[in-house]
Amino acid sequence: MGKVVSFEAEVNKRKKRRRVGSLAWLGWVCLMLIALTLGYGFAQSSIFNLRSIEVNGTSRLSDEDIIKLSGFTLGEHIYEANINKAQTMIKTNFWVEQVSIERKLPSTLIINIKERVPVAAIIMPESLYIVDFSGTLLLKQKLLDGLTVIPIAGVSNIDPDMKLGTAMENESVTVALAVIRQMDERSSSVISELDVSNLQNIVAHLSYGMDCYLGDKSNFAAKFAVAMDILQSERQKGLLESVNYIDVSLPEQPVLAYLNPEPADFESGF
Helix, strand or coil: CCCCCCHHHHHHHHHHHHHHHHHHHHHHHHHHHHHHHHHHHHHCCHHHECCEEEEECCCCCCHHHHHHHHCCCCCCECCCCCHHHHHHHHCCCCCEEEEEEEEECCCEEEEEEEECCCCEEEECCCCEEEECCCCEEEEEECCCCCCCCEEEECCCCCCCCCCCCCECCCHHHHHHHHHHHCCCHHHHHHEEEEECCCCCCEEEEECCCCEEEEECCCCHHHHHHHHHHHHHHHHHCCCHHHEEEEECCCCCCCEEEECCCCHHHCEEEC
């Protein structure tokens, strides 16, 4: 025969299960509350007080300047340090192109800086205007003072009272920077000056003592490679010092002109 279970016994059994389940649930809630309390207490512990601030990526700016701009102070809680505000304040220095800040637990903040890099010196009547690739004015000075930049001639309509940190809105500057951006180490070491008086016939003055006509700003690398091949050939023939200019505005039809040429040799197409 099957086992007979009374209705009353079944009800009591279910009530007992509920009580056990309720107690287990209550136990988990208590454990969670305890864990949260302990976690909060640990998070507020002095172990997370700021003890060091590291600055990476600076060469022109000092670590002290960056930390001062950030507003961070040693001893404050690392999670109370306002990173967004600090990044905004650091970028008020126009030498700072990019900044990021990270927390290194338990007590260090790391500030990563990318400084603006001078790439060109715009030749103005009274001084040189030193700019980066964005055209932001970084320095005004009389001499290059060891800066590795490309001088740019032929630029007009620049406000002589322009403030440092201002981005230039000038087509000639924009075109010149577009050419410089295409240069590699070899070409930047050979070009002593860019003349952008005519944006459709840009002239690169070379350290060899001759000019290279580039046409517009496009395909600089290909054009300059042709020019260098021609100069190498002239050097091997012992004629480098006789070269007046090279025109590679049409790189597939370059033109080479000599100083004091014989009539038949005035211009050579390659």
